[in-house]
Amino acid sequence: MKKIAIFAKVHDPRCQGVAGELVAWLEERGLTPLVEAHLARHLHGAPGVVAEDIPVMADMAVVLGGDGTLISAARLIGAREIPILGVNLGSLGFLTEITLDELYPSLTACLSGNFRTSERMMLRATVERGDEAVLSHRVLNDVVINKGALARIIDMETLVNDRYLTTYKADGLIISSPTGSTGYSLSANGPIVHPALECVAITPICPHTLTNRPIVLEASAEIAVRINSKHEDVFLTLDGQVGMELKCGDLIRVQRAEHRTRLVMSASKDYFEVLRTKLKWGER
Numbered sequence: 001m002k003k004i005a006i007f008a009k010v011h012d013p014r015c016q017g018v019a020g021e022l023v024a025w026l027e028e029r030g031l032t033p034l035v036e037a038h039l040a041r042h043l044h045g046a047p048g049v050v051a052e053d054i055p056v057m058a059d060m061a062v063v064l065g066g067d068g069t070l071i072s073a074a075r076l077i078g079a080r081e082i083p084i085l086g087v088n089l090g091s092l093g094f095l096t097e098i099t100l101d102e103l104y105p106s107l108t109a110c111l112s113g114n115f116r117t118s119e120r121m122m123l124r125a126t127v128e129r130g131d132e133a134v135l136s137h138r139v140l141n142d143v144v145i146n147k148g149a150l151a152r153i154i155d156m157e158t159l160v161n162d163r164y165l166t167t168y169k170a171d172g173l174i175i176s177s178p179t180g181s182t183g184y185s186l187s188a189n190g191p192i193v194h195p196a197l198e199c200v201a202i203t204p205i206c207p208h209t210l211t212n213r214p215i216v217l218e219a220s221a222e223i224a225v226r227i228n229s230k231h232e233d234v235f236l237t238l239d240g241q242v243g244m245e246l247k248c249g250d251l252i253r254v255q256r257a258e259h260r261t262r263l264v265m266s267a268s269k270d271y272f273e274v275l276r277t278k279l280k281w282g283e284r
Contacts, residue, residue, distance in 0.1 A: 001111055005034045005058035005082075007051075007073045009065030014089055016042045018064050018100065025104065031111075034058050055080045060110060062103075067093040071239050074122075074140045074261040083117055085110060085264040092277050094182050097266045106264065116265045120179045120195055121219060122257035125238055129250050138257045141180030141239045145225060145252065146172030146205060148233030153208055155228040160221050165202075167228070168212060172205035175223055175254045179261075182278070184240070190214045195271065200254070222255040 004026055008015040019035070020043050026033045033046070034057055040048025049057070055076060060083045063070045070086040070093075077084065086096035087103050098106050109115045125143045127135040147154050156168040176185040181193040181201055190203035191214055198219035204212045217223070227234055230248045237243040246252075276282060 001031075001059040003032045003034055003057055003059050005036070005049075005054045005061035005073075005077075006039065007036050007061060007063045007065075007069060008039050009069045009089075010036075010038045010042065012065065012089070015064045018087075018089065018103075019043060020046070022062065022064075022103075029111075051076055055082070058082055060085065062087065062107065063096065064089060065096070066090055067095045068241070070095045070263075071140050072241055074120075075138050075239065075242075077261070078122075078138050078257075079259045081259055081262055083110060083115070083262050083264050092274065094274060094278060095179070095263060097269050097274050098264070102266060102268065106267065109267070110264060117262040118195060118265050120261040120263060121177050121198055122259060122261055123175070123177050123200065124255055124257040125175075125236075126253045127236060127244065127246070127250055128253065129247065135236075135244055137238050137242055138259070139180075139238045140177065140261055141183050142174055142176040142185060143252070143254050144172060144174050144184060144237045144240070145227070145246065146235055146237065148235065151233035152229070152231055154234055157226040157228055158202070159224045160217060162222075162224070165215075166212065168204050168207060169209065170204040170207040170212065173225060174201075174203040174205060175225075176201050176203065180239075182275075185214070188214075191216060192275070198256075200256070219256050222253060225252045225254075226250070227252075 008019045023033045034049045035046045037048035040046045062085045063073045088096035123139040158165045174185045178193040178195045178197045185203045201216045203214040227250045234246045
């Protein structure tokens with residue numbers, strides 16, 4: 001590994017400081033840091049690379065910040081499937097489980113090939129409006145259909161592999177990967193799914209019919225949701241970061257993406273420790 005991409009929570013001064021130190025550390029070892037352009041503006045002279053150009057150049061990526069920053073980088077890296085070392089500079093994250101103290105030991109191990117990765121299934125979300133696909137994105141966490149503050153309940157006709165499942169009448173619908181199961185889906189009473197599993201979960205948000213419960217499907221399932229509500233203020237959000245307004249008749253298709261995200265695992269923590277810490281299990 002010779003070329004190391006660096007992404008960070010751009011406006012966080014602590015992330016900027018760590019990124020500057022990381023650039024110097026890499027250059028001292030004859031490695032090439034590829035600093036995302038917006039971050040480079042804060043690093044006083046470090047050359048920047050347009051974010052969209054980084055994936056084809058990098059051998060691995062270091063992400064400084066939190067889970068949101070890592071999710072954004074994972075969507076960008078997509079098809080390359082290069083290792084991503086997520087370093088959390090705040091509280092422990094579900095995805096960025098490596099602490100600042102572990103950054104350089106973990107990076108040294110990666111550069112020597114002595115590391116393990118957790119391969120995470122991604123989703124592909126496509127919005128069809130009439131005969132046209134108006135949006136298509138890879139997603140690491142979740143695909144969410146929700147309503148605006150004053151909108152009425154949404155009518156969502158849902159099929160799995162072209163077979164009718166049900167028509168959800170709810171405030172929204174969350175379609176999540178195993179990685180995304182501990183995000184918005186969990187807050188809507190969805191199941192916690194181990195990230196190594198191959199599956200997808202559908203969780204209604206405040207369903208009008210109380211017997212509409214979360215359902216877990218095989219990873220190969222193609223989920224299609226048609227918006228039948230004629231009122232405005234219905235939105236699609238991908239990973240909580242990318243989105244668009246939906247219209248009556250829009251069809252949202254969600255299926256397993258063709259590529260995966262490879263997260264470098266912490267040598268000192270396991271998934272269950274992260275769960276206990278984040279969800280405060282065992283605390284009174």
